[in-house]
Amino acid sequence: MAEKTEAGAVRDFERGDIEAVAQLFQETFRKSKTPSPSLIAYLEEAFFDHPWADPEVRSKVFAQADRRVSGFIGVFPSRLELDGRPLRAAFAGSMMVANPKENPLAGARLLRSFLAGPQDISLTETANSTALGMWQKAGHPLDPGYSMNWLRVLRPASAAIEVLARRLRPAKLLRPFGRIADRGAALARMTPLRPMERSASKITFRDVTRAEFGDVLPILASNYPLRPRWDDGSLSWFLEQAENKRNFGYPEWRIGSAPDGRPVAAYVYFVSPGEIGWLLQALSVPNATTDLVDDLFAHAYELGCSGIRGAAHPWLIPALMSRKTVFYGRSFYVAQARDKSLLEPIRSGQALISGLGGESWTRLIGDRFD
Template identity: 60%
Template sequence: MSGQQIIIRDFEAGDIEGVARMFQRTFRGHGGRRHAGDGQKISKTLVASIEQSFFRHPWNEPGLHSKVAVDEAGRVVGFIGVTPARLEFEGRSLLAAFAGSMMVDDPKANPLIGARLLRAFLAGPQDISLTETANHTALGMWQKLGHPLDPAYSLNWMRILRPASTALQLLEWRVPFARLLRPFGRIADRAIAVIRRPSFGGGEARRLTFRDVTAEEFGRAMLVLKDVFAMRPQWDAQSIDWLIAQSEQKRSFGYPEWRVAYGPDGRPQAAYVYFAKAGGIGWVLQALSLPARAGEMVEDIFGHAYNYGCASVRGAAHPWLTPALLSRKAVFMGRSFYVVHARDKAFLEPIKTGQALISGIAGERWMPLVGDTFDD
């Protein structure tokens, strides 16, 4: 493909199958490097997810599009997925755009395509450009354009609940046959629990009572709790319901548990959703609370995940939540990277100070494309 003319243009519906094939090769390791039309089976759920995420989003803007790189034969050889977000900040309505799922077919032979795709994204009409899922390669491209990562939003955390089972889960990512050792991990964790049962309290009295709710009730709580943040999504009932419906499809992570705590006045004071998996690692998609209730919410997350049978629970970091996590024995690590750019630097201040709700369901991690397996 070296020496061919590569065109960067808007992503069109006719490109979906080509993007799906490249996604399977790049992120799911299906069959090595092959071109579209070579007989590779395409996941139907993957195709449907790409269409929903990039063509059916309720906040789609006419001038804001994902981008593809196309060679002279019309084959899709590069892609950057763009999803819109409408934000409010100090009474202003802002257009934000998240960039994710960036991939290039045979990047060694075409080292400049990724950078061209990223530049095309940054040249769009959005007030704020972001990503919360950049890998090391994508991060390098952002940095070369002068946009450093945001350390506070780039951290991921994990709370180990059952040490032996957690160790085996992490080993399975590298050695799949380690799953045969799961029964021994459960036996070891039972022995550990007999000696010292985990305690998730932070020492203060619990005032909140969390309860299981429906996804719809969780969404209504989010509409109230988002106002805690200076910069926040302009959700309404329709948009939050659509985002939640998409996130519910990420079943390879486990079963979604929706939890809300209400105050005496009937208003929500905290809410979170995580994907629970007995014996596996639970994954927190979104957690919101009044500032004074962050600790109690974290304790409920840990306790609920332990009672469900999770080996551990993890999630993406949020600056306002970090102190409550640190004081309750969560460990932090790097996994994916968060980068943000705005032409008006004033829009970056709430992000730098941790007063922006721009991740999870409010970001791009609601997408099934982020982490789902598409095994059909």
């Protein structure tokens, strides 16, 4: 059903719109005119072959009077549960409008159309400052606990070069000098940011396969009252999607076990030696959080990362704060529900609704398409 105005109409995203949306994506986020065939194929896979595809919860396009697509909001349907109660959910991401000055209300109309959908709860974990302003004008503030991005520097010189290289590509040529500086500091024992040695913990962490990680994930997810309703098929699909985000490096799947063999913690992060690693997902029982963070930092250091960063998992914040971690705003989390009681686990930081449980599994966030 389309919402019509004189400037155009908001309607459901159809397969015939994929090429136009791919071009809009390239122009908005990659500053390129020509979309790659791999991006076109991925848009079809992510939005139309999604295991939780819902005919009533669809991505939206803004089509002008001449039917040209000039706006898009990507919508990923989700299945959550709150203490065993099934919930229909939807995540909104990748909102974009061509020539927003010429179409100043297109973004707001796309967001309004999304929020008017039949889902019990509407969420986004990747709102930029522009999108956040639209959510706030609609009366939905950001959630600080899930909006807290963080960075832990491990090798200062290399990390500084990596941050600079994100803005100035030629700075990558300085990487060898950064490694030399950090190596010299380590030899001189001038490494105040080196992570602490693993304590005499009773929790044992080990590398595992993607499949083993997938077996443990639902067990640990049961510690969070609001969580995804994964089954074997859907969880395998999300894990495979995440593993293919190779622009961040290669995934390291880790599980922590108690002395009796019970899984008590797990995390997956992406690593490329010398660069800043990226944490996709971490979850644990309450008394294992500190051990998880210590193992993550030590493991990333051992693999040669210059640092490690991630979006917020609120249950990690206390441990991160006590371990020389920098917090900053980059992307913002917002949640809306007609039944406000559904938001309580989010407000208390006890909802598994980010990372693999949110929308960060998709390659549209941060990956490249050749």
